[in-house]
Amino acid sequence: LAKTTQPISMDSYEGQEVNITCSHNNIATNDYITWYQQFPSQGPRFIIQGYKTKVTNEVASLFIPADRKSSTLSLPRVSLSDTAVYYCLVGDNDNNDMRFGAGTRLTVKP
Amino acid sequence: GAVVSQHPSWVICKSGTSVKIECRSLDFQATTMFWYRQFPKQSLMLMATSNEGSKATYEQGVEKDKFLINHASLTLSTLTVTSAHPEDSSFYICSARPPVTISYEQYFGPGTRLTVT
Numbered sequence: 001l002a003k004t005t006q007p008i009s010m011d012s013y014e015g016q017e018v019n020i021t022c023s024h025n026n027i028a029t030n031d032y033i034t035w036y037q038q039f040p041s042q043g044p045r046f047i048i049q050g051y052k053t054k055v056t057n058e059v060a061s062l063f064i065p066a067d068r069k070s071s072t073l074s075l076p077r078v079s080l081s082d083t084a085v086y087y088c089l090v091g092d093n094d095n096n097d098m099r100f101g102a103g104t105r106l107t108v109k110p
Numbered sequence: 111g112a113v114v115s116q117h118p119s120w121v122i123c124k125s126g127t128s129v130k131i132e133c134r135s136l137d138f139q140a141t142t143m144f145w146y147r148q149f150p151k152q153s154l155m156l157m158a159t160s161n162e163g164s165k166a167t168y169e170q171g172v173e174k175d176k177f178l179i180n181h182a183s184l185t186l187s188t189l190t191v192t193s194a195h196p197e198d199s200s201f202y203i204c205s206a207r208p209p210v211t212i213s214y215e216q217y218f219g220p221g222t223r224l225t226v227t
Binding site for chain 1: 114116146153154155156201203205215217218219220221223
């Protein structure tokens with residue numbers, strides 16, 4: 001089981017780029033890294049997933065170094081609506097261990 | 111994209127009664143579904159993993175006789191909170207995983223707010 005560690009909270013301002021790092025020192029060879037966003041009283045929403053190097057989609061980028069012991073979620077030009085809790089999960093298709101870490105509470109200020 | 115629904119979205123019940131929460135995968139078949147509980151300002155806590163046609167696997171500390179999980183079909187899993195008490199008041203979230211995927215994906219429902227009075 002690859003345990004994840006994230007900062008408890010982060011503050012940012014509108015228009016800034018936000019980078020949230022997740023540590024997963026004992027990640028396994030078959031594990032993927034997935035990030036979710038959660039607003040209050042809603043289920044988590046998928047943001048991005050990657051295995052190595054860099055992945056980019058329309059909302060975020062995910063940077064994974066060669067050793068894969070950490071990953072960084074990058075949110076470009078955040079807005080107030082990006083205020084949420086962000087979770088990273090590590091696992092593979094056969095791993096039913098879907099435990100969430102504490103997550104990072106991002107607050108975007110005007 | 112894949113959609114998971116939950117019903118009801120919120121429910122209030124009296125202490126001692128039972129409540130059933132449904133989780134449905136609307137446009138895909140889910141061999142595996144997960145149930146979570148989330149208290150205010152806390153992370154999601156995995157309660158159990160349910161596989162279609164077999165008994166659920168409960169996390170340590172979760173009472174299987176209190177939280178009954180039935181995954182009777184590939185699109186439906188139910189969580190029944192039996193003899194509910196005020197401390198069971200929480201936000202319950204399910205998620206579902208398709209049987210064949212090249213990535214580690216799960217799709218979450220919108221959650222069910224349970225209040226026990």
